[in-house]
Amino acid sequence: MLRRTTRDIRRANRIDVLRRVYAFGQASRQDIARHCELSFATIANVVNDLLGCGALVEADFQDSGGGRPRAVLTPNTARGLLVGVDIAETYVHVDLFDLALKAKHTSEHPIGPETNQPQEVADHVAQALDTLLAECGASRTDVLGVGVSVPGQVDPDKGVSVFAPGWDWHDVPFLSVLRRRIDLPVYLDNPLMASTVAELWLGAGREVDNLVCITVGTGVGAGIAINGSLYRGTNNAAGEWGHSVVVFDGRSCRCGSRGCVEAYVGAPGVMRTLMEVDRSSPLYHDGDQTACIEALGAVHGDPAATETIKRTAGHLGAGVANLINILNPEAVVVGSWAGLALGPRLLPELREVVAAHALARSNSAVQLRLCDIPGNPVSLGAAIFALEGFLDEALTRPASRTKR
Amino acid sequence: MLRRTTRDIRRANRIDVLRRVYAFGQASRQDIARHCELSFATIANVVNDLLGCGALVEADFQDSGGGRPRAVLTPNTARGLLVGVDIAETYVHVDLFDLALKAKHTSEHPIGPETNQPQEVADHVAQALDTLLAECGASRTDVLGVGVSVPGQVDPDKGVSVFAPGWDWHDVPFLSVLRRRIDLPVYLDNPLMASTVAELWLGAGREVDNLVCITVGTGVGAGIAINGSLYRGTNNAAGEWGHSVVVFDGRSCRCGSRGCVEAYVGAPGVMRTLMEVDRSSPLYHDGDQTACIEALGAVHGDPAATETIKRTAGHLGAGVANLINILNPEAVVVGSWAGLALGPRLLPELREVVAAHALARSNSAVQLRLCDIPGNPVSLGAAIFALEGFLDEALTRPASRTKR
Structure with missing residues (x-):
C-alpha cells in the first residue's frame, strides 16, 4: 500500500528541511531553498512549524546584500534533551x-x-540515563525522547525485538519493557537502520540522497537510503547484505546459509582468513576480536596481515560491487568498528576490486568512503529517531491526520 | 537532490490512480480510494484531469446501494494509439x-x-509502424506516443543509448535518430526498465508496491520498483543484478568480471552447464540457444536436463535470495524468454534454494512467481512510458511547473 498522505508528505518535507539545517549547523530559509527542491513557501511553512514547537530558533541575522537581513536558523539547544542508546551484545552505550x-x-x-x-537490559538503560541526567543537572522531564537500538531484527512500529540471535530473543516486546522502566517516549530500532539515518543526516547524506551505509563489525549489513529516506523494505528487514552469497557453497555462516559476505568480512571471518594464511600469526591475539582486528589494521610490513587484508578486500569488494550494480547509489560508506579499524588499509585495494567488478557507468557515479561521523553513529541515529518521533507528536494536528 | 515538487507529486498521484484503473480494467473513484491512500479529493482531481485530456472516460454507472450511482472509469480506447517497440539484437518487435x-x-x-x-534500426521501426497503422486503417496522427526499448544502458532523459554491447553502440543519440525518421513523441529506455514498469502496472504490481522483476534471457537483470515507482538509481543503471557475483572467482562473464549471476543463469550460461554435465547431450541442439533452452524446459526424465536445472536453480536461487535479503520486497517475479521457458521446471527447486539462503523474516514476506503478463512485456512497458510521457505533456500546465 502506498503511503503518500498529507501527513507523510509533511513529515518528509520536515526531514528535508531539518537535514539541511543539521548538515550546515545553521542555515537561513534561503540556504535551505538552495539545497532542496521544495518551494520557498513550503520551506517557510515547515520552518514556522519547527519554530512553533521550539525545535529551531532564529539565532542570528545574515546580511543579504542590501535587502532585509535574513534570519539564521539553528537547532534550539535550550528546548530539551534527546537520548540515544546503543545496546550491543557486550555493552550498553547511552548518549x-x-x-x-x-x-x-x-x-x-x-x-x-x-x-x-x-x-535487566532495560534496568541498565534506566540507570545509565539517570546517572547522565544527574551529571548535567537535568531531570527526566527535560528529555524529549529516547531512541534505542537493539541488535538483530526489529519491528519498530510494534516496538518488538523480533529476533536477536546473540541473546536468543524471539518476539520480545522490548519497547513496553523499556517504557515501564523509564516512562518517556521511547523508539525502538536496530543498529543498521540507526547508523544509516545518522549517515543520512550527518554523514554522506549532507551531499547525496541515495546512499548505502555498510556496517562491518562482528555482523555485517548495508543500510539503504533512497531519495533522502531510509529504505526499510516490506517488514524492516532490508539491508541484510551481510547474508548475501558471494562465494557459492563457501564458508558456513551463522545464518545457516553458506558463502555469505559476513562469513568473510565480519570480524570472525577476517580472523579465520588470518588463520588460513598463517596459523601461528601472533596478530590473532588468541582469538581476541578487538585486539586482532586492530592489530591487522595498524601493522605494516607483516606478510600474513597483508595477505589477509588482500583477501578481505577481495570478498568485500565483490559484495560492494554487487550493491553498486544492483542499487546504482551515489555513495557507499563503510563504517562500524571493524570497518573503521581496517578501513585505511583496506580502502585502496577495495577500490580496485570494486572497479574490476562494478559496471563502469555505476562505478563512475559512486563515491566509496569511510564513515567520518564522530562518536557512536548508532546512538546518534537512535537519537534522530527520537527527534523524528518527538516532532511527529508535536506537529501532528488533528486536521493533518486526514488523507490528502 | 530530492525531487518532490508539485509536478512530481501530481505525476505520482496520477500514476497511482491510473495503475488502479488498469489493474481492474475499470474502476469507480470509490474503488480507487479503497486501493490507494490518496484522499478522495485528490483522486477526484486526478480523475478530472484524466477525463479532461481524454485518457479516461466514464463508461458506465454502478449501483451504490441506494446512493447516487457511481461512474465507472475506463481507459478511453477512442482517444488514440500508443506504440511499444522492443528492439533486441535479433529482432524489432512493434506493438x-x-x-x-x-x-x-x-x-x-x-x-x-x-x-x-x-x-537502419530506426528505418525498421518506421516501416513496421507504417505497416501496422495501415493494417488498422489509422495514421501517424492517431499515435499519442512511441515508447522504444533498446538493449543495454540508456539515458532516458537525454535519449541516448549509452552502451549497447551487442552492437558496440557507445553514446548513440538514438532518440533524435528515431524522431527524424518518425516525427512523433518518442521515449527511449531499456528492456529491464520497460518490463519492470509493465510488471508494476499489469503484473504483480496490481497487488504490491515493492517488487523485483527478474529478467532471464541471454542477459540477466533485476528491475526494482519501490513504493509503486520504478527505481532507476543515480544514472538509470540500477538493477544490474545479472552482474552481481555469486561465485567468487567463478566463470568469466562478458562484463569483464567473474562469477556473475548471468554467467550461470543467462541462456549461454545454462547451456554451458549442460555441456559440463553431459558434453554429448542432444538437448544442446548444436548451440541453438532457443532450441536448447526450450528443450531443457520441456523434457522430463532426462538426467542431464535434471542436473542442469538443479544447478541453475542453485545459482539463480542464491542470487534471488541475495535480492530478497538486500531489498526485502513483497514480490519477486521471474520473466523473459529463458526464465519463462525454464520456469515451470525451475520454480519448485528455486523456492527451496531461496528458503535455504534467505533470512526467514524476509522470505516470509515475499511471493516468488513467474511473470504472467501476456504478449511482450518489454513493448508493453515501452508503451506505458509513452502513455506517461503523453500525460506529462498534456497535463503539465505552466502553473504547475513551479516548485511546491
Missing part, C-alpha cells in the same frame, strides 16, 4: 544529546552474557 | 496498443548482425 545532536554526556557499561534478559 | 494497453496489431522483423546501425 545524552542536545537538540543540535551534540553528545553532551556519554556512558558505556559492559554487559556480560549472563545479563541478557529484557528486564 | 500498436489502444489506450487500454491492449495490443491491437503486432509485427516482428528479424534483424541480422549486419543491420545494426542506428539509422
Whole structure:
C-alpha cells in the first residue's frame, strides 16, 4: 500500500528541511531553498512549524546584500534533551544529546552474557540515563525522547525485538519493557537502520540522497537510503547484505546459509582468513576480536596481515560491487568498528576490486568512503529517531491526520 | 537532490490512480480510494484531469446501494494509439496498443548482425509502424506516443543509448535518430526498465508496491520498483543484478568480471552447464540457444536436463535470495524468454534454494512467481512510458511547473 498522505508528505518535507539545517549547523530559509527542491513557501511553512514547537530558533541575522537581513536558523539547544542508546551484545552505550545532536554526556557499561534478559537490559538503560541526567543537572522531564537500538531484527512500529540471535530473543516486546522502566517516549530500532539515518543526516547524506551505509563489525549489513529516506523494505528487514552469497557453497555462516559476505568480512571471518594464511600469526591475539582486528589494521610490513587484508578486500569488494550494480547509489560508506579499524588499509585495494567488478557507468557515479561521523553513529541515529518521533507528536494536528 | 515538487507529486498521484484503473480494467473513484491512500479529493482531481485530456472516460454507472450511482472509469480506447517497440539484437518487435494497453496489431522483423546501425534500426521501426497503422486503417496522427526499448544502458532523459554491447553502440543519440525518421513523441529506455514498469502496472504490481522483476534471457537483470515507482538509481543503471557475483572467482562473464549471476543463469550460461554435465547431450541442439533452452524446459526424465536445472536453480536461487535479503520486497517475479521457458521446471527447486539462503523474516514476506503478463512485456512497458510521457505533456500546465 502506498503511503503518500498529507501527513507523510509533511513529515518528509520536515526531514528535508531539518537535514539541511543539521548538515550546515545553521542555515537561513534561503540556504535551505538552495539545497532542496521544495518551494520557498513550503520551506517557510515547515520552518514556522519547527519554530512553533521550539525545535529551531532564529539565532542570528545574515546580511543579504542590501535587502532585509535574513534570519539564521539553528537547532534550539535550550528546548530539551534527546537520548540515544546503543545496546550491543557486550555493552550498553547511552548518549545524552542536545537538540543540535551534540553528545553532551556519554556512558558505556559492559554487559556480560549472563545479563541478557529484557528486564535487566532495560534496568541498565534506566540507570545509565539517570546517572547522565544527574551529571548535567537535568531531570527526566527535560528529555524529549529516547531512541534505542537493539541488535538483530526489529519491528519498530510494534516496538518488538523480533529476533536477536546473540541473546536468543524471539518476539520480545522490548519497547513496553523499556517504557515501564523509564516512562518517556521511547523508539525502538536496530543498529543498521540507526547508523544509516545518522549517515543520512550527518554523514554522506549532507551531499547525496541515495546512499548505502555498510556496517562491518562482528555482523555485517548495508543500510539503504533512497531519495533522502531510509529504505526499510516490506517488514524492516532490508539491508541484510551481510547474508548475501558471494562465494557459492563457501564458508558456513551463522545464518545457516553458506558463502555469505559476513562469513568473510565480519570480524570472525577476517580472523579465520588470518588463520588460513598463517596459523601461528601472533596478530590473532588468541582469538581476541578487538585486539586482532586492530592489530591487522595498524601493522605494516607483516606478510600474513597483508595477505589477509588482500583477501578481505577481495570478498568485500565483490559484495560492494554487487550493491553498486544492483542499487546504482551515489555513495557507499563503510563504517562500524571493524570497518573503521581496517578501513585505511583496506580502502585502496577495495577500490580496485570494486572497479574490476562494478559496471563502469555505476562505478563512475559512486563515491566509496569511510564513515567520518564522530562518536557512536548508532546512538546518534537512535537519537534522530527520537527527534523524528518527538516532532511527529508535536506537529501532528488533528486536521493533518486526514488523507490528502 | 530530492525531487518532490508539485509536478512530481501530481505525476505520482496520477500514476497511482491510473495503475488502479488498469489493474481492474475499470474502476469507480470509490474503488480507487479503497486501493490507494490518496484522499478522495485528490483522486477526484486526478480523475478530472484524466477525463479532461481524454485518457479516461466514464463508461458506465454502478449501483451504490441506494446512493447516487457511481461512474465507472475506463481507459478511453477512442482517444488514440500508443506504440511499444522492443528492439533486441535479433529482432524489432512493434506493438500498436489502444489506450487500454491492449495490443491491437503486432509485427516482428528479424534483424541480422549486419543491420545494426542506428539509422537502419530506426528505418525498421518506421516501416513496421507504417505497416501496422495501415493494417488498422489509422495514421501517424492517431499515435499519442512511441515508447522504444533498446538493449543495454540508456539515458532516458537525454535519449541516448549509452552502451549497447551487442552492437558496440557507445553514446548513440538514438532518440533524435528515431524522431527524424518518425516525427512523433518518442521515449527511449531499456528492456529491464520497460518490463519492470509493465510488471508494476499489469503484473504483480496490481497487488504490491515493492517488487523485483527478474529478467532471464541471454542477459540477466533485476528491475526494482519501490513504493509503486520504478527505481532507476543515480544514472538509470540500477538493477544490474545479472552482474552481481555469486561465485567468487567463478566463470568469466562478458562484463569483464567473474562469477556473475548471468554467467550461470543467462541462456549461454545454462547451456554451458549442460555441456559440463553431459558434453554429448542432444538437448544442446548444436548451440541453438532457443532450441536448447526450450528443450531443457520441456523434457522430463532426462538426467542431464535434471542436473542442469538443479544447478541453475542453485545459482539463480542464491542470487534471488541475495535480492530478497538486500531489498526485502513483497514480490519477486521471474520473466523473459529463458526464465519463462525454464520456469515451470525451475520454480519448485528455486523456492527451496531461496528458503535455504534467505533470512526467514524476509522470505516470509515475499511471493516468488513467474511473470504472467501476456504478449511482450518489454513493448508493453515501452508503451506505458509513452502513455506517461503523453500525460506529462498534456497535463503539465505552466502553473504547475513551479516548485511546491
